[in-house]
Amino acid sequence: MRINTVLSILILLLSFSLAGAEMYQWVDGKGTVVITDTPPPPAKKRKKVKVYTDSDFAPAPPAQPSPAKRSAKGAAAAESQPATPKKERFTGTVEMYVTSWCGYCKRAEKYLQSKGIPYVAYDIEKDSAARERHRELGGRGVPLIIIGSNKMSGFSPETLEYYLNN
Secondary structure, eight states, X not given: OHHHHHHHHHHHHHHHHHHTOOOEEEEOTTSOEEEESSOOOTTOOOOOOOOOOGGGSOOOOOOOOOGGGOOHHHHHHHHHSOOOOOOOOOOSOEEEEEOTXXXXXXXXXXXXXXXXXXXXXXXXXXXXXXXXXXXXXXXXXXXXXXXXXXXXXXXXXHHHHHHHHO
């Protein structure tokens, strides 16, 4: 009985001394996660990550007022400007970064299907590689739609058509 009591007290004292230890965790050069009670070496190299900015993509289309809101003077000025030559419609595959619960993502997919536009949807919650690409592209929400070199956050049929036509 006495030995059990002494042994219990000894175990209790040892467990308290371990609980106060400071632990460090890092990934070494081989990709192994290291957990120790000593800090990582100071020469630990950080992985370089490509950071995209908005200037890496074409600018957003200019906002145009609806025809009902234009004045007669504004309409006459618009008619007098020469028409810009229309570029060929985008024929590649549209990339979309989505989630399963996003209503705008579903609307964008339905729109693309209804227009017969080829697209690929990547679920960023189920695919870690897609989540990483979404982050690298500067995505902060869904849907993130990539049309050639154009990036579109959110869904708007007008903006999508603009990017497909220019």
